[in-house]
Amino acid sequence: MAIAETPGHHSRIVQLSKSPTGIDGFDQVAGGGLPAGRPTLVCGGAGCGKTLFAISFLVHGATRFDEPGVFMSFDESGDELAQNVASLGFDLPGLVEKKKLVLDHVKIERREIEETGDYDLEGLFVRLGYAIDSIGARRVVLDTIESLFAGLANQSILRAELRRLFRWLKDRGVTAMITGERGEGTLTRQGLEEYVSDAVIVLDHRVTEQISTRRLRIVKYRGSAHGTNEYPFLIDEDGLSVLPVTSIGLTHDASSERISTGVARLDMMLGGRGYFRGSTILVSGTAGAGKSSLAAHFLDAACRRGERCLAFVFEESPQQVVRNMRSIGIDLQRWVERGLLEFHAARPSLHGLEMHLSRMHRAIDRFQPSVVVLDPVSSLLRVAQQTDVQATLTPASRTAGPSTSRPTWRSRRSWTPGSC
Amino acid sequence: MAVPSAETQILRLYIAGQTPRSIKAFANLKKICEDHLIGKYQIEVIDLIQNPQLAAGDQILAVPTLVRRLPEPVRRIIGDLSHTDRVLVGLDIRPAS
Numbered sequence: 001m002a003i004a005e006t007p008g009h010h011s012r013i014v015q016l017s018k019s020p021t022g023i024d025g026f027d028q029v030a031g032g033g034l035p036a037g038r039p040t041l042v043c044g045g046a047g048c049g050k051t052l053f054a055i056s057f058l059v060h061g062a063t064r065f066d067e068p069g070v071f072m073s074f075d076e077s078g079d080e081l082a083q084n085v086a087s088l089g090f091d092l093p094g095l096v097e098k099k100k101l102v103l104d105h106v107k108i109e110r111r112e113i114e115e116t117g118d119y120d121l122e123g124l125f126v127r128l129g130y131a132i133d134s135i136g137a138r139r140v141v142l143d144t145i146e147s148l149f150a151g152l153a154n155q156s157i158l159r160a161e162l163r164r165l166f167r168w169l170k171d172r173g174v175t176a177m178i179t180g181e182r183g184e185g186t187l188t189r190q191g192l193e194e195y196v197s198d199a200v201i202v203l204d205h206r207v208t209e210q211i212s213t214r215r216l217r218i219v220k221y222r223g224s225a226h227g228t229n230e231y232p233f234l235i236d237e238d239g240l241s242v243l244p245v246t247s248i249g250l251t252h253d254a255s256s257e258r259i260s261t262g263v264a265r266l267d268m269m270l271g272g273r274g275y276f277r278g279s280t281i282l283v284s285g286t287a288g289a290g291k292s293s294l295a296a297h298f299l300d301a302a303c304r305r306g307e308r309c310l311a312f313v314f315e316e317s318p319q320q321v322v323r324n325m326r327s328i329g330i331d332l333q334r335w336v337e338r339g340l341l342e343f344h345a346a347r348p349s350l351h352g353l354e355m356h357l358s359r360m361h362r363a364i365d366r367f368q369p370s371v372v373v374l375d376p377v378s379s380l381l382r383v384a385q386q387t388d389v390q391a392t393l394t395p396a397s398r399t400a401g402p403s404t405s406r407p408t409w410r411s412r413r414s415w416t417p418g419s420c
Numbered sequence: 421m422a423v424p425s426a427e428t429q430i431l432r433l434y435i436a437g438q439t440p441r442s443i444k445a446f447a448n449l450k451k452i453c454e455d456h457l458i459g460k461y462q463i464e465v466i467d468l469i470q471n472p473q474l475a476a477g478d479q480i481l482a483v484p485t486l487v488r489r490l491p492e493p494v495r496r497i498i499g500d501l502s503h504t505d506r507v508l509v510g511l512d513i514r515p516a517s
Contacts (some may be wrong), residue, residue, distance in 0.1 A: 114510035
């Protein structure tokens with residue numbers, strides 16, 4: 001076979017362009033977003049967050065990237081959807097009014113439909129095409145198209161038409177997201193992955209030892225590099241965010257500034273000047289060895305310098321910590337009252353690991369402390385696997401900026417995290 | 421056209437362009453109506469290529485789709501209407517066997 005050199009040959013070597021989802025962390029993992037102008041399949045079991053993922057993609061597209069979108073729902077009505085996401089601050093009716101969004105609820109009742117001979121789904125194409133044209137949509141969501149299989153009897157027509165639909169979406173150049181229910185042994189119940197071959201994202205919601213964790217994984221992304229790990233993600237009052245903890249580099253700055261440990265003799269032992277600012281200190285020892293006391297000294301010293309401190313405690317209430325430390329002559333209450341010290345107490349089993357991490361992130365972002373204490377970090381092992389704790393906590397201490405010094409201390413079990 | 425009585429079937433046939441399938445569906449429908457509903461039907465043909473905005477209102481997905489708007493309940497019959505028996509069942513002209 002001969003390959004002719006066309007004049008435009010070199011200019012054809014272009015990187016796949018991306019359509020950002022605006023979902024915190026996801027675009028980072030996906031190298032910028034979803035493949036622009038192509039369909040992406042998002043699959044997972046019931047309640048795993050598919051619809052919210054899809055809605056976020058459209059709402060962010062409309063509000064932040066000037067890309068209007070069409071949401072074609074095969075399950076929930078437009079009103080139901082709007083209500084479900086209103087608590088996240090997504091104003092669907094407002095976007096519809098501004099012609100940034102079209103919500104079309106495709107209702108199919110098997111009972112009402114009699115099938116009499118040959119047909120195709122051109123009606124669906126016309127409907128979708130009209131919705132796209134009415135607002136100049138650049139994004140389309142089909143949620144969950146598999147519901148069609150329950151509504152129509154002739155599966156072979158349906159399969160042929162879906163194949164044509166995905167081809168048609170591609171030809172229209174819209175960035176499409178198709179959601180599918182996870183099947184037994186297949187990614188989707190109806191094998192939609194056969195038709196959507198550009199990018200496949202799997203969402204998972206699992207409960208291990210009664211603690212729930214949500215995970216996201218990019219199974220396939222044709223023409224693009226992407227993170228292949230399973231990333232924890234969470235859904236809270238701010239919407240959906242992915243925590244690409246395992247993809248964070250080791251390129252943070254290292255300060256050579258030293259800060260006091262709060263214990264003069266320990267400062268002496270550490271070259272006379274204490275810990276490096278921005279470093280992570282692991283304090284390990286059995287129960288009663290004095291780990292919490294060492295941390296209290298460190299907090300006290302930082303507050304005396306006028307620096308802000310955050311303490312995450314997992315086994316005691318703030319009042320307990322304050323009372324206990326008073327017995328060794330440290331008054332933490334006055335720092336709390338002056339707004340320099342803030343305690344965040346939560347039982348480890350209250351949330352999964354990523355929820356703990358996210359709350360820490362938020363607290364740190366809001367309070368902007370220069371010292372953070374986790375007491376004891378080993379408590380988190382009770383809610384997650386050791387590898388998860390290592391993966392989650394290690395970068396957490398790196399991303400908050402080089403000015404943070406956080407001694408992490410733990411109890412009872414020896415544990416050696418790679419980079420703490 | 422006669423004023424529709426309570427008995428009259430108000431039928432809408434949705435098609436997408438003059439395809440062989442839509443022509444066949446219309447011919448089948450016309451024949452069924454002439455054979456079973458003489459003088460008691462109205463047929464309106466809607467071409468979605470010309471009126472795409474009408475697809476969502478009647479929940480059209482497949483074409484051809486025959487919608488019986490009256491009498492209630494609304495019925496949807498999809499396909500080229502070549503299975504006469506099923507069309508008759510769908511229009512409540514013949515009870516389901």
